[in-house]
Amino acid sequence: MSTPLAPLITAAGLASIWRASNDGVSAQITHIALGDGAYAPAQDQTKLRSEKARYPVAGGERLGNTQIHLTAIADDAKAFWVREIGFILADGTLLAVWSDPKAALAYKAADVQLLLAYDLALNALPPDSVTIQSSGAGLNLSLASELAELAAAQIGEANRGLGRDERIRAQEGRLQALEPQVATLQNRSQALEQEHAADKRSGLELATANAAAIVSMQHLFVKQRLGA
Structure with a gap:
């Protein structure tokens, strides 16, 4: 104006x-x-x-x-x-x-x-x-009004951009706060997988030993029958 x-x-x-x-x-x-x-x-x-x-x-x-x-x-x-x-x-x-x-x-x-x-x-x-x-x-008042509206729009967009930046920074802060928890969960998951793998190996070894014992007993039984 x-x-x-x-x-x-x-x-x-x-x-x-x-x-x-x-x-x-x-x-x-x-x-x-x-x-x-x-x-x-x-x-x-x-x-x-x-x-x-x-x-x-x-x-x-x-x-x-x-x-x-x-x-x-x-x-x-x-x-x-x-x-x-x-x-x-x-x-x-x-x-x-x-x-x-x-x-x-x-x-x-x-x-x-x-x-x-x-x-x-x-x-x-x-x-x-x-x-x-x-x-x-x-240059006249109508142009001045347009310039003012353009400036207001630019300021509004800048303010909205600042708001977006603040929200992004807040989200980044929350993600950073969750990173230790995520790392702990990942470590626990890996430990459980290792325990499961160890249990699986132990089960296989036990099953193999049992099978070997059964085969050995059957072999001994056959030999005794043949010797009789």
Whole structure:
């Protein structure tokens, strides 16, 4: 969503607008400047106190005679808290400035796209005296909404992935806890198999001995009969 701002119109910006009006044209806002200075803006300002970056206006529209909507994308490697904002005209003049001595407006992370979307109330200016010169990127609120939905979906999927990872780790922990029990059961099974094999060998040996004794007795009985 866009942030409503009522920036202070600078004396230099007002003079630039009057010059443009005398030529029969409107002053054009071309860039949005961001800085990390925190203060109460002054009308005699000609620049931000601590400007960190400046971005071209990507798109915008007129919401009324003295209200306009601006969008831009901050996508460089700079990182800072956004505590002051300047709106720059085509000739480089600081038209208006916003800042707050206590509150930061946003955080600009390094190499992460930050959508800048502002609704400006320029009630101190003549109607229709300011227009927007965009880079033609066509960025608007509908795109901002899509980007927000995409970001939310990505965050949700990441959270679900973290949940799956936690469940997998929990299952792995339970399996590791069962490994000693499984090993004990395997050892017992092998011992029982060995006992069974030993019992089987003993039974075979006993049966063989019995058979041999029977054969020997029969042989002795036959010899006695023949001798008689």
